Amino acid sequence: MTELRTYKGHIRNWEALTAELGIDQTLSREAREEAILLKAYEKWGVDMASHLHGMFAFAIFDTENDQLFCLRDQFGTKPFYYYLTKDNRLLYGVTIREIMEQEGFEKELNEEMLQIYLTMTYVAGEDTFFKGVKKLMPGHYLIFKDGVLSDTRYFTPEFHPDEKPSLDDWANEIHSTLSAIMPEMHTADETVESFLSGGVDSSYVLAMSDAKNANSCAYEEARFDESPLAAETAKTLNVSHSKSMIHPQDFFDVVPFVMYNMEQPLGDASAIAFTLGCRSTAEHTKICYSGEGADEFFGGYNMYRNAERYGDNLKTFYVGNTNIMKEDEKQRILKHYNPDILPINLVQYIYDETEGLDPLTKMSDVDIQIWLEGDIYLNVDKMSTACGLEMRMPLTDTRIFDIASRMPSRYKVNAEQNKVAFRTAAAKVLPEEVAFRKKLGFIVPVRIWLADENYNADVREKFHSEAAEKFFNVDEINAIYDEYVGGNSDNWRKVWVIYTFLVWYEEYFVKR
Numbered sequence: 001m002t003e004l005r006t007y008k009g010h011i012r013n014w015e016a017l018t019a020e021l022g023i024d025q026t027l028s029r030e031a032r033e034e035a036i037l038l039k040a041y042e043k044w045g046v047d048m049a050s051h052l053h054g055m056f057a058f059a060i061f062d063t064e065n066d067q068l069f070c071l072r073d074q075f076g077t078k079p080f081y082y083y084l085t086k087d088n089r090l091l092y093g094v095t096i097r098e099i100m101e102q103e104g105f106e107k108e109l110n111e112e113m114l115q116i117y118l119t120m121t122y123v124a125g126e127d128t129f130f131k132g133v134k135k136l137m138p139g140h141y142l143i144f145k146d147g148v149l150s151d152t153r154y155f156t157p158e159f160h161p162d163e164k165p166s167l168d169d170w171a172n173e174i175h176s177t178l179s180a181i182m183p184e185m186h187t188a189d190e191t192v193e194s195f196l197s198g199g200v201d202s203s204y205v206l207a208m209s210d211a212k213n214a215n216s217c218a219y220e221e222a223r224f225d226e227s228p229l230a231a232e233t234a235k236t237l238n239v240s241h242s243k244s245m246i247h248p249q250d251f252f253d254v255v256p257f258v259m260y261n262m263e264q265p266l267g268d269a270s271a272i273a274f275t276l277g278c279r280s281t282a283e284h285t286k287i288c289y290s291g292e293g294a295d296e297f298f299g300g301y302n303m304y305r306n307a308e309r310y311g312d313n314l315k316t317f318y319v320g321n322t323n324i325m326k327e328d329e330k331q332r333i334l335k336h337y338n339p340d341i342l343p344i345n346l347v348q349y350i351y352d353e354t355e356g357l358d359p360l361t362k363m364s365d366v367d368i369q370i371w372l373e374g375d376i377y378l379n380v381d382k383m384s385t386a387c388g389l390e391m392r393m394p395l396t397d398t399r400i401f402d403i404a405s406r407m408p409s410r411y412k413v414n415a416e417q418n419k420v421a422f423r424t425a426a427a428k429v430l431p432e433e434v435a436f437r438k439k440l441g442f443i444v445p446v447r448i449w450l451a452d453e454n455y456n457a458d459v460r461e462k463f464h465s466e467a468a469e470k471f472f473n474v475d476e477i478n479a480i481y482d483e484y485v486g487g488n489s490d491n492w493r494k495v496w497v498i499y500t501f502l503v504w505y506e507e508y509f510v511k512r
Helices: 014-021 029-051 096-100 113-120 167-184 200-208 227-236 248-253 255-262 270-281 294-298 302-317 327-333 343-353 359-386 398-406 420-426 457-462 466-471 474-485 489-510
Strands: 002-011 054-062 067-072 081-084 090-093 140-145 148-153 193-195 213-218 240-245 287-289 390-392
Touching (some): 002 029, 002 090, 014 029, 029 054, 029 067, 067 090, 113 327, 113 343, 113 489, 167 200, 167 398, 167 420, 193 200, 193 270, 200 227, 200 420, 213 227, 213 270, 248 255, 248 270, 255 270, 255 359, 255 489, 270 359, 294 398, 294 420, 302 359, 327 474, 343 359, 457 489, 466 474, 474 489
Parallel strands (some): 213 240, 287 390
Antiparallel strands (some): 002 054, 054 067, 067 140, 081 090
16 A cells, blocks of 8 residues: 655656556546556556656655655656654655644754855755755655665766767757657646747747747846847747746845745845746746756756866866855855865765766766756746746656767867757757857846845845844955945855845744
8 A cells, every 4th residue: 555645746758657557547637646656656666767757756655564755856856855853753845844844843054054055056965954954866765664764866867978870860869859758748638838038948848849828037128138039939939929027126025935935045046037937927827838957968058168178177166057155255254164064075976976977078967966956946846836837847858868968078069059969959940040049048137236226225234134143244245245336246146145045044044
């Protein structure tokens, strides 16, 4: 006898699974996916994840073996947390607040995470800002039996470059694989829209889908606004286009809502814009596509083009897509600094796993295992859920990663272009100027707004608050802020990462 205790996700290959497992296909989605998980566990046990395509995190209680089995998908698109009480009971859930509400939980700040956060701008690794609360990491399952907890890694990203296929071969495989995945992304009774920026990832997903409406974020500041490019793409694809105009006051007003629902501080300013975009989109749909995953799988970031130059030095400094503060600066601004808490320690095992592979593969793997889980997927899951929207990411799929894991780096990045093979695939359904458009990223004008006296009152207040006094040398963090206002625009990320921590801390340790 098995019982599904908690679950969050979307199983894509449900039709094949229901046929194989003898499940009624006319069940509601909720009942169908519960039946799939229970039957899959009964048939395949701990190997069940290798039979599932999609996004998932869940806990199953196995009465026959008197054990709890918890599993998180290969890339960590859905979160899962657990906590051992003083009397050795396991609390768990797909949100931290589920755990906080259970008997035996004791709320205590894990201040050491602040050192990691100030560098990486997100909560990297298995520990959280709540002492004792851990993340089940991507590609892991957990068993709790007879009071003993075991955590097993069932999936490790592996890379085995195949030199035989040509660029066109790789592009064809990407395209045919995505063509097979897209029909799984929704059922006939579901209507899905799509997020759309000016970039190739979301444009390709939209072109391959049957979505009839695309949604973009827009700004009055023209140099940050990708919505005109998105509107052109939508028009080319004969899709209607909606845009959410993001004003600075709305942006700052929603920060506490974001930090509370994120459950962990997140210093990625695009998360605030994403939230406002989700709110707007949720007014006319409940399911939306998004293009996350392709950059990390296929070499999408501009810094990847420097990979060969970094060479073996990568393992001394590259901790992922963001690296905001160095150790000497953190030591200067923090009241409590521990020299043993170093971000590089979190990724050392990845460099061990990729020993002998080329530098681009090493960088990509760090981002796949650390950055995607800690920042991108956390943001997509938490904020879409908080806004009543379900996000589905067709490019984050083990079948897509399988292609990337075999593709030589020269088909990902070259001297002129990033995501070479992926863009070549996208050009099959997109105009070349869209498929090969330079990557802009989801940029936000907060780097300007933080210096604007019309909007930054709460930032200034937080930088002089009791919470700031508790953790920071206030004169030092205000010197960073004043230097930013004085013209050092590079400091805006440092200001933002400090501010978001202070807002989060107030939400969880002052107000509640």
